[in-house]
Amino acid sequence: MQARDPRRWLILIVLCLSLLVLVIDNMVLTVAIPPLAADLGADAQDTQWILDSYILVFAGLLLTAGSLSDRFGRRKVMIVGLALFGAASLAAAFAADPAQLIAARAVMGVGGALVMPSTLSILITVFSAEERRKAMAAWSAVAMVGLVGGPVLGGVLIAWFWWGSVFLINVPIAALAIVAALVLMPESKGPSSRPDPLGAILSVSGMTALVWTIIELPHGLSWPGLATAVAALAGFVIWELRTAHPMVPLGLFRNRVFSGGSFSLTLVQIGNGGLMLVLTQYLQYVLGYTPTQAGLAFIPMAVASLSFNTLGAAFGARLGNRTLIVIGLTVMAAGFGLLAAVSPAYGILLPAAGLSLLGAGGGLAMPAAVSALMGTVPAEHAGAGSALNDTIQQLGAALGIAVLGSVLSGAYTAAMPATASDAARRSIADGVTAGDITIAQAAREAFTAAMSSVFVISAAGVLLAALLAAFILRGHKTDPVRRDAATPQEPALAGHR
Numbered sequence: 001m002q003a004r005d006p007r008r009w010l011i012l013i014v015l016c017l018s019l020l021v022l023v024i025d026n027m028v029l030t031v032a033i034p035p036l037a038a039d040l041g042a043d044a045q046d047t048q049w050i051l052d053s054y055i056l057v058f059a060g061l062l063l064t065a066g067s068l069s070d071r072f073g074r075r076k077v078m079i080v081g082l083a084l085f086g087a088a089s090l091a092a093a094f095a096a097d098p099a100q101l102i103a104a105r106a107v108m109g110v111g112g113a114l115v116m117p118s119t120l121s122i123l124i125t126v127f128s129a130e131e132r133r134k135a136m137a138a139w140s141a142v143a144m145v146g147l148v149g150g151p152v153l154g155g156v157l158i159a160w161f162w163w164g165s166v167f168l169i170n171v172p173i174a175a176l177a178i179v180a181a182l183v184l185m186p187e188s189k190g191p192s193s194r195p196d197p198l199g200a201i202l203s204v205s206g207m208t209a210l211v212w213t214i215i216e217l218p219h220g221l222s223w224p225g226l227a228t229a230v231a232a233l234a235g236f237v238i239w240e241l242r243t244a245h246p247m248v249p250l251g252l253f254r255n256r257v258f259s260g261g262s263f264s265l266t267l268v269q270i271g272n273g274g275l276m277l278v279l280t281q282y283l284q285y286v287l288g289y290t291p292t293q294a295g296l297a298f299i300p301m302a303v304a305s306l307s308f309n310t311l312g313a314a315f316g317a318r319l320g321n322r323t324l325i326v327i328g329l330t331v332m333a334a335g336f337g338l339l340a341a342v343s344p345a346y347g348i349l350l351p352a353a354g355l356s357l358l359g360a361g362g363g364l365a366m367p368a369a370v371s372a373l374m375g376t377v378p379a380e381h382a383g384a385g386s387a388l389n390d391t392i393q394q395l396g397a398a399l400g401i402a403v404l405g406s407v408l409s410g411a412y413t414a415a416m417p418a419t420a421s422d423a424a425r426r427s428i429a430d431g432v433t434a435g436d437i438t439i440a441q442a443a444r445e446a447f448t449a450a451m452s453s454v455f456v457i458s459a460a461g462v463l464l465a466a467l468l469a470a471f472i473l474r475g476h477k478t479d480p481v482r483r484d485a486a487t488p489q490e491p492a493l494a495g496h497r
Contacts, residue, residue: 008126010184012135015119016142017177018082021170022112023143025089026054027150027276028157028166036101036163046098052215053102057109058116059394060208064200066117066387067247073189074118074125079181081114086174093164093171104167117387124374124386125188133371137313140367141306144359148295148302151280155292199240199247206232207391214395217402248388249381260472261373262389266396267465268329268365271336271458273400275358278408278451279339279351285428286344286444300352301359308363321372322473328365329466332358336459340452344444372473404454411450417442 029051037047069077085108092104120139127135157165210229216222240246253259276298283294312324335357342350370389377385409426416425420439424431431443 007184008131008135010180011126011186012123012138014177014180014185015123016139017173017180018078018115018119019139020142020146021082021085021173021177022115023146024150024153024173025108025167025170027147028154028169032154032158032163032166035158039163040095040098040101042098042101046102049102050098050105052212053106054109054112055215055394055398056208056211057106058112059211059391059398060204061110061113062117062387062391062394063203063207063248063384065113066121066384066390067196067200068114069118069121069387070189070381070384071195073187074122075181075185075187077114078118078122079178081111081118082174082178082181083111084108085111085115086171086178089167089170089174093167095164116390117384120370120374120386120389122185122188124377126186132375133367134313136371136374137309137363137367140370141309141363144302144305144309144362147276148298151295151298152292155290155295159292194245196240196243196245196247199236199243202232202236202239203247206236210395211398214398214402217406248384249378252377252381252385252388255376256472258373258376260468261369262392264325264329264465264469264472265369265373265389266392266399267461267468268332268369269393269396270400270403271332271461271465272362273397274404274408274454274458277401277405278454279355281428282342282447282451283351285432286447287348297348297351298355301355304356304359305363306359308360309367310363312364312367321368321375322469324368325365325372325469325473326466328361328363328368329462329469331361332365333361333459333463333466335359335361336455336462340455340459342451342455343448369469400458404457407457408450408454411453412446415446415449 033047033050036042036050040046042050065077065081088104088107088111092101092108095101095104123135123139124132153169154166157169206229209225209232213222213225213229216225237250240248240250253262280294283289283297289297308328312328335354338350338354338357342354373389374385412428413425416431417439420431420442421434424434424439424443428443428447431446432440434440434443
């Protein structure tokens, strides 16, 4: 049986700090783009690369980073990642032109990829099965706080300082997490194995090409990107199944809880992917909110998520993962259904109710889903398993943004009057600032109708995920039995190095 580390709850704080810095950074950037683009003279293409350089590198390296953490030590890899992330954030804060900021964001992606899988893999090795659900709920709650608090923090920082402060805030948080990790956290790693350089090359090239293809979907399918992704990822799967020392244990997908749970999480993230993108535009362009006010509008979602995270952790062992996931996803689908019925006549009331349901459902479902999925992963592959989970969710979110963004754009353009200018028919920002009251009102109505279509699709996707979870997790009332982190062959906690 795994020995309980007396500092495990302090270690959880370190892991949550590490996660928080990643989530906040990506969310504060959503409100920092306009001032930094104006200050640096960034055009539309530069702005796109400032956003995409991070996600391309981050998603491309996740699988390799998870494997590295298992091989060289999860604490060590996380600390290296935090150091890279902090240093690159400092460089980003004082970037003098778009190229420097794009380069800094790419290095931040490297750091983020090293940190993300390590946080979850350390969590499941430090906490025993009995306490893992509570720890996972706290970890998920911190992610929600960062998701909602990021835009608010970004708005405050920009109002009082300058756009570089949204990057500078990462530096002390990363430094604090590094010091705390060195003082409090034991090292853990999987059994020694040979490196898999070919697997790493195929993984990075395939994942990067796939994410790039998804990002470019709103502008048309990139056939070269898709061909590269298919060829590299097919080669990766074939190689990993044949090599004696695979980088990623693809055999995990033989477990129906892991494979089915992964697909369910993908569907959920596709639905969630467009939420912030769509609703923040509605709040600002249709209801006239400032970026900070738009961020504050998500507080009901955060409060509900934190509350139901706590309930899920308290009653999870009694109810089981399957029950929590199915109930939570059904509540989330109802939340998207409410958002689909939103109109300016309701003001903030209906969006707040819908967001509350999304937070409550997510608070119940997401920690349980990740707990069920990670409960199937052997301790020696905790890093790679965590990276698989992270990669699946990143791809789902990217696909959701691309697909739902295309639906939003197409439905908005179709609903605009033919008398509107091309710019007004393509963008609500141009529509509401066109100087014509009639066109501006038409743009608000067209966007609201397009948003309704997006949230109907999101509700259907999440409901399908609930049905899938009800089917694949039947009979699994509690966490699946898995090897604990400490075995005679594999000491999980190697102590301080």
